[in-house]
Amino acid sequence: GAGVSQSPSNKVTEKGKDVELRCDPISGHTALYWYRQRLGQGLEFLIYFQGNSAPDKSGLPSDRFSAERTGESVSTLTIQRTQQEDSAVYLCASSWLQRLYNEQFFGPGTRLTVL
Amino acid sequence: SQQGEEDPQALSIQEGENATMNCSYKTSINNLQWYRQNSGRGLVHLILIRSNEREKHSGRLRVTLDTSKKSSSLLITASRAADTASYFCATRTSGGYNKLIFGAGTRLAVHP
Numbered sequence: 001g002a003g004v005s006q007s008p009s010n011k012v013t014e015k016g017k018d019v020e021l022r023c024d025p026i027s028g029h030t031a032l033y034w035y036r037q038r039l040g041q042g043l044e045f046l047i048y049f050q051g052n053s054a055p056d057k058s059g060l061p062s063d064r065f066s067a068e069r070t071g072e073s074v075s076t077l078t079i080q081r082t083q084q085e086d087s088a089v090y091l092c093a094s095s096w097l098q099r100l101y102n103e104q105f106f107g108p109g110t111r112l113t114v115l
Numbered sequence: 116s117q118q119g120e121e122d123p124q125a126l127s128i129q130e131g132e133n134a135t136m137n138c139s140y141k142t143s144i145n146n147l148q149w150y151r152q153n154s155g156r157g158l159v160h161l162i163l164i165r166s167n168e169r170e171k172h173s174g175r176l177r178v179t180l181d182t183s184k185k186s187s188s189l190l191i192t193a194s195r196a197a198d199t200a201s202y203f204c205a206t207r208t209s210g211g212y213n214k215l216i217f218g219a220g221t222r223l224a225v226h227p
C-alpha cells in the first residue's frame with residue numbers, strides 16, 4: 001500500500017516568508033509525528049498528533065511554528081516569518097497507536113532552504 | 116536535547132567485513148529502535164528491541180541492549196556496498212507519548 005507522502009519535496013523561500021509543509025500519513029495510522037533534521041545531524045522531535053489533537057508539542061522551537069491535523073489524516077506544518085536557521089529537512093512519520101511497541105513509518109521529507 | 120549518542124560518527128569498511136555501531140542513551144526506555152537513512156531523506160525502520168530483551172536478530176542484523184549501561188549496539192555482518200547509509204538509534208522513553216528521541220547517527224561507508 002501507499003507509504004507516507006510529503007509535499008513539496010523541496011522548498012526554497014526568502015527569509016521572512018511563511019511556508020506550509022504537508023504530510024499524508026498511511027491510511028489508518030492514528031499517530032502522526034513531525035521531526036526536523038539539520039544537515040549532518042539526527043532528528044529533532046517537533047510535535048505529535050493523536051488523532052486530530054496534539055498532546056505533545058514540546059519540540060516546537062518557537063511560536064513561529066504551528067501544526068494542525070484534520071480528519072485524522074493530513075497534517076500541515078506551518079512556519080511563519082522563516083529564518084535561515086529554519087533550513088532543514090522536515091520529516092513526517094505515522095504509526096498505529098494501538099500497538100504497544102510501534103515502529104514509525106517515515107515520509108521522504110521536505111527540504112526547506114531559507115535564503 | 117537529543118537522548119542518544121552514537122559512535123563512531125563515521126565508519127568506513129570493505130565489503131564482507133562486519134560493521135558495529137554503538138548507541139548510548141540517558142533515561143529509562145520502553146524500547147530502542149534502529150533506523151537507516153539513505154541520502155539524507157526518509158528513514159527506514161530496521162529493528163526494535165524491547166527494554167526486557169537483551170539481543171535480537173534480523174537477517175544480517177544483530178542488536179544488543181544493555182539497560183544497566185544504557186547502551187545498545189547494532190552489528191551488520193558481511194556488509195555490502197548497498198549498506199552504505201546513515202544509521203540512527205531512537206529511544207521511546209518509558210511513560211509519556213510515542214515520540215522517539217534520536218541520536219546523531221553513524222555514517223557507514225562500505226567500499227566494494
